[in-house]
Amino acid sequence: MNEDILHRPLSELAALICARQVSAVETTRASIAAATRLNGELNCFLSIDADEALASAATADREMASGVYRGPLHGVPLAHKDMFYVEGRRSTGGSRIRGDFVATTTATVMHRLRLSGAITVGRLGMSEFAAWPTGHNDHYGTPSNPWNTAHITGGSSSGSACAVAARIVYGSLGSDTGGSIRLPAGICGVVGLKPTHGRVSRHGALPRVWSLDAVGPIARTTRDAALLLNAVAGHDPLDATSSHVPVDDTCPAADATAAGLRIAVPTNSVYTDTEPEILGNLENALAVFRSLGASVQRIAIPEPTRLYALADIIGKVEASSLHAEWIRERPGDYQTAVRTRIESGFFIPAVRYLEAVRLRSLVLKEFVAQVFEKADVLYLPTLTTRTPTISESAFTETALASKIISLMTQATRAINYLGLPAISIPCGFTTNGLPTAFQLVGRPFDESTLLRAGHAYESATEWTRQAPPVCSGVQDWRLAGAAVVAQA
Amino acid sequence: MAIDAPFIVALAREYYGMHITAKRALEIAAEVGALNESVRVAAKGLPFDCGPDEFVTTLQALTRGSGVGE
Numbered sequence: 085m086n087e088d089i090l091h092r093p094l095s096e097l098a099a100l101i102c103a104r105q106v107s108a109v110e111t112t113r114a115s116i117a118a119a120t121r122l123n124g125e126l127n128c129f130l131s132i133d134a135d136e137a138l139a140s141a142a143t144a145d146r147e148m149a150s151g152v153y154r155g156p157l158h159g160v161p162l163a164h165k166d167m168f169y170v171e172g173r174r175s176t177g178g179s180r181i182r183g184d185f186v187a188t189t190t191a192t193v194m195h196r197l198r199l200s201g202a203i204t205v206g207r208l209g210m211s212e213f214a215a216w217p218t219g220h221n222d223h224y225g226t227p228s229n230p231w232n233t234a235h236i237t238g239g240s241s242s243g244s245a246c247a248v249a250a251r252i253v254y255g256s257l258g259s260d261t262g263g264s265i266r267l268p269a270g271i272c273g274v275v276g277l278k279p280t281h282g283r284v285s286r287h288g289a290l291p292r293v294w295s296l297d298a299v300g301p302i303a304r305t306t307r308d309a310a311l312l313l314n315a316v317a318g319h320d321p322l323d324a325t326s327s328h329v330p331v332d333d334t335c336p337a338a339d340a341t342a343a344g345l346r347i348a349v350p351t352n353s354v355y356t357d358t359e360p361e362i363l364g365n366l367e368n369a370l371a372v373f374r375s376l377g378a379s380v381q382r383i384a385i386p387e388p389t390r391l392y393a394l395a396d397i398i399g400k401v402e403a404s405s406l407h408a409e410w411i412r413e414r415p416g417d418y419q420t421a422v423r424t425r426i427e428s429g430f431f432i433p434a435v436r437y438l439e440a441v442r443l444r445s446l447v448l449k450e451f452v453a454q455v456f457e458k459a460d461v462l463y464l465p466t467l468t469t470r471t472p473t474i475s476e477s478a479f480t481e482t483a484l485a486s487k488i489i490s491l492m493t494q495a496t497r498a499i500n501y502l503g504l505p506a507i508s509i510p511c512g513f514t515t516n517g518l519p520t521a522f523q524l525v526g527r528p529f530d531e532s533t534l535l536r537a538g539h540a541y542e543s544a545t546e547w548t549r550q551a552p553p554v555c556s557g558v559q560d561w562r563l564a565g566a567a568v569v570a571q572a
Numbered sequence: 573m574a575i576d577a578p579f580i581v582a583l584a585r586e587y588y589g590m591h592i593t594a595k596r597a598l599e600i601a602a603e604v605g606a607l608n609e610s611v612r613v614a615a616k617g618l619p620f621d622c623g624p625d626e627f628v629t630t631l632q633a634l635t636r637g638s639g640v641g642e
Binding site for chain 2: 280281325327329389390393394396397400408411412415424427428431432433436438439440441442443444445446447448449452483486503527528529530533
């Protein structure tokens with residue numbers, strides 16, 4: 085089997101595996117071959133664990149042969165950000181400090197994926213300690229954008245977005261504290277979902293900011309993202325912050341529409357100051373939603389810069405607390421950019437931090453009342469500027485750290501403070517061939533509406549069907565389908 | 573009143589055992605000063621009995637179909 089199978093979305097592969105038209109071993113071999121072929125150019129994998137992956141795939145196939153089918157992830161090759169612990173395995177967190185760390189526990193999400201029958205092909209690169217939004221990593225190298233390898237992938241789930249976009253794996257788990265799922269997904273032209281605070285267990289996941297971290301999927305389509313979310317979401321007795329809100333099947337029906345969807349677009353600068361070319365794509369996407377029967381209204385939302393500052397206070401203080409000992413004893417083992425970002429947290433008064441924490445529920449109520457009284461979703465850009473090159477966005481001096489972070493996360497960070505779910509969906513390209521994306525933000529635990537709306541948009545457009553030039557051969561998976569089945 | 577750079581250098585050394593250059597301390601002072609002011613203004617009128625643990629219950633109360641805020 086050649087690598088054409090890798091161009092099918094996860095939901096399509098699942099049907100082929102279920103019908104035993106393709107095997108887990110064949111698909112995993114193709115994934116490993118693609119990873120091996122492309123990693124020199126893309127640098128998205130820290131390790132490709134071929135033997136283990138093939139052994140798991142063989143188990144999956146034996147189970148299928150004996151009538152055991154675990155569900156849509158059974159036999160599907162995935163790979164994840166190197167921050168989800170698996171007992172007995174290395175987990176670097178993208179850092180030198182944890183370069184030799186071997187986990188003594190298994191993350192609940194990894195356990196749930198194993199129970200679902202998914203295959204783990206390897207460990208994916210990330211920004212150091214999930215703390216840098218461009219994806220630069222001085223310790224393990226910076227992943228390259230599959231659409232143009234001179235450009236960033238975004239971060240911190242840099243390897244995840246890269247590997248999914250490059251059609252190496254069918255999905256990946258990442259984490260999002262200020263945009264670290266949504267940004268790389270948007271920049272690499274794939275779907276990234278930050279679930280509601282507490283929707284997905286964080287047990288066994290490297291923390292970045294306890295109050296803001298969320299674990300979620302990066303995938304090629306919204307239905308793929310939903311299948312991943314279904315597998316990992318739900319209360320976990322090992323994570324006291326995980327919610328007891330029941331998890332429904334979030335996967336949208338194939339014929340789901342956006343008819344009647346009420347979309348709110350901000351009149352604030354977080355939307356209007358978006359670069360014109362990207363804004364044009366965002367407005368085109370709104371026109372598509374209108375054609376699908378959605379309504380669009382322009383409203384003023386609570387000032388995002390205030391929310392950004394509140395999130396920033398919490399982020400800085402909690403990160404400095406987490407890293408206090410290492411910052412003190414091993415400052416030189418951090419990337420300068422990451423250390424710069426963390427160290428200012430030591431000098432924020434506790435009273436200010438607690439005010440930011442205490443304000444959260446009030447600000448959330450105000451935001452939901454103002455935005456969701458007359459709308460189902462809030463529409464935002466994912467990245468408001470053109471995707472920079474790796475060299476032009478490289479960290480050069482400490483004074484610029486805040487500016488880089490602010491530029492990258494101005495449309496994403498506020499949502500983490502609110503704890504609301506948000507999804508990034510591809511919506512075209514800039515003239516230099518790099519993806520653009522919009523975000524949909526929803527009510528607490530309303531991931532289903534986001535996924536349904538995103539699916540309706542995907543069905544009416546072609547952005548998630550296109551593969552980057554770095555992929556061999558097929559650029560549109562619909563052409564790959566017939567060839568794959570014919571070979572089976 | 574803004575937190576000043578020499579204070580940051582001294583605090584880093586005495587309290588945290590860290591070395592911060594004078595240049596870096598100036599940058600931190602500016603950054604932290606701006607953040608402190610943003611949050612101080614945002615927190616004006618914060619109800620006395622609003623605690624830090626209400627956020628999770630508020631999230632749950634605002635889910636679609638909860639009837640609250642709809």
